[in-house]
Amino acid sequence: MVFLGGAILRASVTDVYLRYVKQGLRPFLIVAGVLLVVTALAALWQEFRDHRRTGEEHDDGHGHHHSGPAVGWLLLLPAVALLFVAPPALGADTAARAGSALTGNQDTAYPPLPPGDPARLTLLDYGYRAVYDNGRTLRDRQIQLTGFIAPGPDGQPMLARIILSCCAADGIPIKIGLGGDVPQLPADTWVQATGRWLPHTAKDPVNDSDIPYFQVDAWQKVNPPAEPYE
Template sequence: MNRGAQAVVMLFFGGAILRATMSDVYLRYVKQGLRPFLIAAGILLVAAAVMALVHEFRDHRQTSDQPDDDGHGHNHSGPAAGWLLLLPALALLFVAPPALGADTASRAGSALTSSVQEADDGSWGDYSPFPPLPSGDPVKLTLLDYGSRALYGEGKTLRDRQVQLTGFIAPGADGQPMLARIILSCCAADGMPVKIGLSGDVPHLPADTWVQTTGRWVPQTATDPINGSDIPYLEVDTWQKIAPPKNPYD
């Protein structure tokens, strides 16, 4: 693979990154906040590839009457297997992978592991580490926010309030459906599920079906058999099936 071919591969990579960031495809791979960095990386790759192609074209014109080996031991060709590097770029251009979903939730432990320092007696008393919820019911919460308030705040800010959660259906260890959503630290490779148990009007739908639920906190938890984390519960009042959101991750 000569320098021109390497530049073509780099051009495809840069173009694939830019195409993904111009649509919602990049959200299948990384967090939304990384979009500016991806755009900058794509532009740099395309610019570098164009410059390399221009230099290669000029060199080719100057040495068009010379053999492939210029006599100084510099062979401009390389293994044809280098073209296989185009496959990931082509896949990024033409194949949109599904977002992480119920399969990931069933194989990974809940992200709601203990990370909040409690009072010395193991409870918060009248104090809650979370601010009060905004007025008006139902109040929209992420699964991470609801789960954190339910477990680490002992549900104090959730009592007598109706909340609205959005996630996908995932099977629990007991076979009953849970509400889940994947959270990312950086990219899909480090995705971890937030799992919320459901009681009351439970939606019995196929795995990976997205639903919007309204309900109330209940002092009920289960143990995640994968990592031993507590799984808080929501008593469902109403639910409706919805289309998958553009950004599937929390």
């Protein structure tokens, strides 16, 4: 429990936890890690105090100690995984297997984009405005999007990002089709693309949701962000 709580704390005070959960859950992870460590230390102190008091190891005569079954050491496995194995964030493989997030109807009045070009938008915000607002607030504006390359159903590159409600287990992709100067890069390569709204949509074959398009005027490769999810 000490190692498991310590591993959770280490992940929480670095950016590693962002590969598993949303940023807002960091305080809860820290509290959980502290509670695990405190509880484990209290149990160790109790064990040490009892051992000193009796001067023996409390053997029950069958080779088992009262400190608990050996299976408890399996708690070391998730601790070691958190400390030494850093899995990649969900990416192109998830985008290929799961349907896009733009399902249903969003009858919402979207406010104008902030002044200044290019306007930096999340992929989800761009998708909502393109599909549910018919691109009204996107017209005649330069827009900047950041995401990773994922193969589209037609084999052409798309821009994608994973959206979390809580943790990586509920992650779903937002997919943006690309036109113009399309980056021909391997899947999971992160790019920052600048361009314009393209009045065109396609259907996602996975869940029949709408996939809006984006006209790429310029792009550049970027490092994966510390917080890879939207």
